[in-house]
Amino acid sequence: MQHILACIDASAYANSVCDLAAWASRRLTLPIELLHIVQRRDAVAARHDLSGAIGLGVKTDLMEELVRLEESDAKLQIERGRALLAAGEQRLREARATQVRTLHRHGGIVETILEREAEARLVVMGKRGAGHEFATDHIGSKIERVVRASDRPILIASRAVEEPREIVFAYDASKAAERALERLLDSPLFVGLPVHIVMADTDNDAHRAALRGAADQLRGSRAVRETLRSGKAETVIADIVAQTPGAMLMMGAYGHSPLRALIVGSTTTAMIRTVHVPVLLVR
Structure with missing residues (x-):
């Protein structure tokens, strides 16, 4: 079934994405799939691990700590994602979107969006992701990669939007x-x-x-x-x-x-x- 794919994260663009997706949903009479992706991260890289330069016993302890930290972080990201999707769904329903379903995925951001757009009529994304939202006059690298790889129309949301006139x-x-x-x-x-x-x-x-x-x-x-x-x-x-x-x-x-x-x-x-x-x- 065709739908509008709305991709949100924890950036300030999430509200704009929801507002534009709701506008498109009303005009096209299509449901919205609200997608949030938790990107897999390498715990060793995230902690700048230097364990190769120290003793074996210490290295083992450090690796166990990294695994525990990664598990804790994954649980935190899941809860944040659920809260973000719930808030986005509420905003879409208040904006009279035709129908809303939410999807929480783990994996690569670009790859997941390209997979989910297979049945999408339109993809809606923010100009920048959470990691780059304050980089004025830049676009996120993942946004650019999606746009170049996608064969769907992509609506890119600015930080503040109004209904297009x-x-x-x-x-x-x-x-x-x-x-x-x-x-x-x-x-x-x-x-x-x-x-x-x-x-x-x-x-x-x-x-x-x-x-x-x-x-x-x-x-x-x-x-x-x-x-x-x-x-x-x-x-x-x-x-x-x-x-x-x-x-x-x-x-x-x-x-x-x-x-x-x-x-x-x-x-x-x-x-x-x-x-x-x-x-x-x-x-």
């Missing part, structure tokens, strides 16, 4: 942008929402024609504006987002290349980093 659609006539345009046309998620299509490129006949063609497909069922402006995409788009009350940014996501050099500095990453509104990424 207008879509700012970053359009560049790429294959990913055309797929995003198809979703704008077909998905109940966007029904009735005005759209501002933005192209950051040289002002010429070809670009004006491409932008007009995309806008014309959307007209008739909603209000549509279009802007073609020269400049860096991250600057042009961010300026328009900042001037749009209740904006949600929608754009095509980057490809699956494993080379990190192709990630750093990309428009996708720059937009996730710098805008302070929800960002919907479409492959």
Whole structure:
């Protein structure tokens, strides 16, 4: 059964994830799977173990202590996770989400999300995880890995969100942008929402024609504006987002290349980093 996969942790983004998931649930009439993952940790690494440099008896005692600490920490993480899921479920129900089920998993964060998204229509995540929530203008490394590996639309929550009232659609006539345009046309998620299509490129006949063609497909069922402006995409788009009350940014996501050099500095990453509104990424 299709659902919305909402991924929460102990960061300040958990409430925003729940609020956006509830909004999407109401519009798509889909249940929500609320997921929290306890990541496995290496107790030896966590304690910076130097037992190899000391006597065998002491090393054995230290390893036993580490095992006990790891067991205690695992129990604590489970209880924290249960409390977090309970609070998230309550917030979703108060926001009139269609249906909510919770799931508490142990394992790798990226791997678990990719496994659980198999039947998801939409994945909702926070911009940063609990370990990096105060790293201003950065995105979490695991968020980036999920986005690059996933084939589902991913809605990335900012720290504070409001219900989206207008879509700012970053359009560049790429294959990913055309797929995003198809979703704008077909998905109940966007029904009735005005759209501002933005192209950051040289002002010429070809670009004006491409932008007009995309806008014309959307007209008739909603209000549509279009802007073609020269400049860096991250600057042009961010300026328009900042001037749009209740904006949600929608754009095509980057490809699956494993080379990190192709990630750093990309428009996708720059937009996730710098805008302070929800960002919907479409492959």
